[in-house]
Amino acid sequence: MEYTAVADIPGIVDTLHEAYQSGTTRSLEWRRKQLNAIRRMCQENEDAMVDALKKDLRRCYNTAVTYELWDIIAQIGYMEDNLEKMTKNEKLPSPLALKPLSYEVWKEPLGVVTIIAPWNFPFSLLLNPVVGALAAGNTCVLKPSEVSSASGQLIAELVPKYLEPTVARVVTGGVAQTTELLAQKVDSIMYTGGGKVARIVMAAAAKNLTPVTLELGGKCPTYVDESADLQVAARRIAYYKNVNAGQVCIAPDHVLIHHKVRDAFLEHLKVEHARIFPGEEQESETKGRIINTAHFGRLQGLLEGHGGEVVIEGETSEKDLFFGFTVITDPSPDSPLMQEEIFGPVLPVMTVNSVEEAIAFCRPRPTPLAAYVFERDPAVREKWLKEVASGGACVNDCMVQILSTDGGFGGKGESGMGSSRGKASFDTFTHRKVVALQSPSFDPLAKYPSTKPIPAVLKMMITQSFPAWIKPVFRGTLGAAAAVLALLVSKHVSISVSFH
Known part of the structure; x- marks a missing residue:
């Protein structure tokens, strides 16, 4: 396997940061295009990938395709089928005391994701996280294991043929390349492997406060x-x-x-x-x-x-x-x-x-x-x-x-942290940004400093401590109307309303 020059790694990461900041990764069309490119890579190079697995691990054809290539294609299919739903903004309930304020969750990509894969499943444990990261709108650095050299070399050759260099880059090599890669500021790191190296990954990530997903192992x-x-x-x-x-x-x-x-x-x-x-x-x-x-x-x-x-x-x-x-x-x-x-x-x-x-x-x-x-x-x-x-x-x-694919896969304690596969993979590489939507025409003065006693009904609304029998009354539209009415009728609260 030909190793990436250590001096080239900072520039590789910078290129991916620039691509992400350009905004091109946000559209669903862009994401679907990348997923389809990975599918084509697996389908059009099945023989070469099976041959690499045979060289590295003496895998037979059936095990090679079912545990790796077809699994990657299945993950892509799941992402394509659910992409619109997963990226859609989610509406959240808002507390009674804050109505008509409303909340939404916006799905925001993290940025540049580094994925470090092991040698035992050199294609699926590298490309499945890439599928999740690209579906979420990120750019990726791929680090295949140097131990499974035939598979790693093939990845290094194929990825540039199917994915633009502004989308995903492959870094090959050993300790020196991995150390330099971990020194770069990225937005998420996913590492699959052993606990000893996982501790090194976490220590390096801590310097940049980079979130880490670890899939390790243990004695099952x-x-x-x-x-x-x-x-x-x-x-x-x-x-x-x-x-x-x-x-x-x-x-x-x-x-x-x-x-x-x-x-x-x-x-x-x-x-x-x-x-x-x-x-x-x-x-x-x-x-x-x-x-x-x-x-x-x-x-x-x-x-x-x-x-x-x-x-x-x-x-x-x-x-x-x-x-x-x-x-x-x-x-x-x-x-x-x-x-x-x-x-x-x-x-x-x-x-x-x-x-x-x-x-x-x-x-x-x-x-x-x-x-x-x-x-x-x-x-x-x-x-x-x-x-x-x-x-x-x-x-x-x-x-x-x-x-x-809906439940995700991940460890606990010394077997890892975080999850991957299916929706969990999308969520791992996505920031859930909570957005509060307030009307400019409704401004209850009760939220501003006051020395007046707080009405009992307002206290119940803020603390969500209504008697059980009355809670159904305060749900939905009726709840919003009741909240406004409670504020209006209170002697201690004045309402400033402006019309535009």
Whole structure:
């Protein structure tokens, strides 16, 4: 990958600021044009993008298009279908004491947005936020990961062909380029990746008081209750733990299994994994690869000194960067395996005696990006969802919570802050400007300084403390009339009305 010259980065950001200040990004026509350009980029370059993903992560075609390219196109479709509604001014209710004053929310773009993406989903985790930022009327700096070099290089080549340099610019490179980019004053930063770099991003953003959206990760727990359909649980956990070779921030990190069904679950896990990925693991066309030797070595290190029992031992090949599905029962809770996000196809299975014990295991640990539960007992489901904090959750499945375009996707605590995808992405890159609309012809003197006692009815109107039985009377047009009447009849209030 050819890196951007560090000295060029300030000028790149300045160009985007100038474009935003020109006002060209505000119209819906401009926004739709940019969204359509990204769609065309994905459709017209599908083969090249799939090939880049194969080079970086050994992705098969189906996984490449469904988890990345088609997901981007789906996000674009959502934005196009809802753009007019999302950008429309919203009317707000106004307090009775302030009528006929009215309020609206105007949707204002933030300005220049910097988007820093990770290597595990190098297209979707970069372009989906871009879709939200452009739909909201911003300009963008795109920073692909240098680790997924084939995908990053392709992005650097394609974006200038489909988006004007005043709309979006790509900055490629490593630490030096990212450091310089973070030093620039922009209006929003979105970072997806690990907590260590997230702290660096936040520290840099603080110097310019730049708002930050963080999508991080964590150790996503999965509780399998004694009431669960064990075959279904095993099949879905085995599949999602192996998607992208386990390099997914919302993949099930470890399983907490009820002791009564532990052995049966493990047998199902072996069978279902073999059914999904038949034959020799390393020969499977649907299994990906670890991104590089450094991450491969990190995974090998997690398998040392864990104190548990290896019940499924996958094949490994450092030369091929292949790491097979490995299952370990009851490792030490204090081992690195149970302290660090695994981010690979290694699955610890911890035995617990109840849902309460599973919850107690999760509570003192950092809040994960997702938490999963498999059960057929509504009481267990309710307890898990209420008492296990997480960015998102799923019942009897994994990872599909991210597909809600209306609900958004984001973390909590150490798994991130803010939301993206669908409307949440539009909102993240939009300022909601509250506008008060007052009539020049109506000026109640009651709002100006006075030493006279405040009438009881006016106090009730200001504090919104009417008796419950009378509240319906003060809604809508009747409420506005009542408010004006209350002011007019008060001996303590005079009204100045001018006509134009």
